[in-house]
Amino acid sequence: RIWNRGFIALMLIQFAGAMNDNILRGTISYAVARDGIWSTSPIGIYGGTSLAALCLTVPFLLFSGWGGQLADRISKSRQMIWLKVIEMACVLLAFLAFCEGSPFLALISLFLLATQSAFFGPVKYGVLIELVGRTRLGPANGWISMSTQIAIVLGAQLAGTIANLYAPDGARYELIWLPGACMVFFGFLGLLPTFLIPRL
Numbered sequence: 001r002i003w004n005r006g007f008i009a010l011m012l013i014q015f016a017g018a019m020n021d022n023i024l025r026g027t028i029s030y031a032v033a034r035d036g037i038w039s040t041s042p043i044g045i046y047g048g049t050s051l052a053a054l055c056l057t058v059p060f061l062l063f064s065g066w067g068g069q070l071a072d073r074i075s076k077s078r079q080m081i082w083l084k085v086i087e088m089a090c091v092l093l094a095f096l097a098f099c100e101g102s103p104f105l106a107l108i109s110l111f112l113l114a115t116q117s118a119f120f121g122p123v124k125y126g127v128l129i130e131l132v133g134r135t136r137l138g139p140a141n142g143w144i145s146m147s148t149q150i151a152i153v154l155g156a157q158l159a160g161t162i163a164n165l166y167a168p169d170g171a172r173y174e175l176i177w178l179p180g181a182c183m184v185f186f187g188f189l190g191l192l193p194t195f196l197i198p199r200l
Contacts, residue, residue, distance in 0.1 A: 002140055006131040009193035011147055013080065014124050016190030017087065018151035019158075020183050021056065021117055024094055026159020027166065027179045028052045028106050037167035038103040055107050059114040060121070067119035068126075076127045077200045083120045084191040090116055091187040095180025098166065101173060130200045158182070 029052045031037050032044040043051060070079065090113040097105035124144065132140045162182060165175045 002132045002136045002143075004131065006197050007128075007140060009196040010124065010127065010131060011143065012193040013084065013190045013197075014120075014144060015147050015151045016186040017084075017117060017120060018148050019155045019186045020087065020091060020190070021113060022152050022155025023159050023162065023179070023182055023186070024106070024110050024113060025052050025056045026156045027098075027163045028103070028110060030160060030163035031106075031167065031170075032103060035170045036163070037101070037170045037173065039170065041103050043103040043107065051107060052110060055111040056114045059111060059118045063115055063118040064121055068122040070119065071122040071126045075200055076123050076130070077194075077197045079123050080120070080127075080194045080197055081191075083116055083123065084187075084194050086116050087113065087120075088184075088187045088191060091180070091183040094183055095177075098179040099176050101176070127197075127200060131198075 028038075029049040032039060032041070032048045032052065036044065038044045039048075090109050093112065094106060094109035097103075097109055125141070128140045128144070129137055162179050165178050167173055
């Protein structure tokens, strides 16, 4: 049976993680883009949105292989809990970055969050066969991939709204707590279901 407690929990976990990755990347991209609040910072002048894209992409190239090796050596359910705790630490760092108006700290938090995601990816896909069995592996992969793409699109859309409320017209700070608060929400949404994953 595909829709068991463990698989539903996994769907929530990975959806929330993908939302956080893309909310953070999108909000930074809007802030450093032309007319953004950080566009005149050194990061905005010399790197802009390309730096945000690199910070999200490079960790997957560097660390996914290591994540795959760990996924076969350590209990996947235990890894999920620890990786989501690490995600919460990254989210809190991002919260601080936005409250301080620090693009450099925001990029560091994005790189660390993407690194956490790179280690989580192999666990997420490796755990499927244990949760749903070999005969339901294809549909399970399809649901996971679909929900990940939905989270990417929704996260990017939400980032635009958040960035506009964070710094309207790129001229002044308004709701400095909003980006971090949204990420903390999705961080908890991803952390709590890890305790519903059966021991694997």
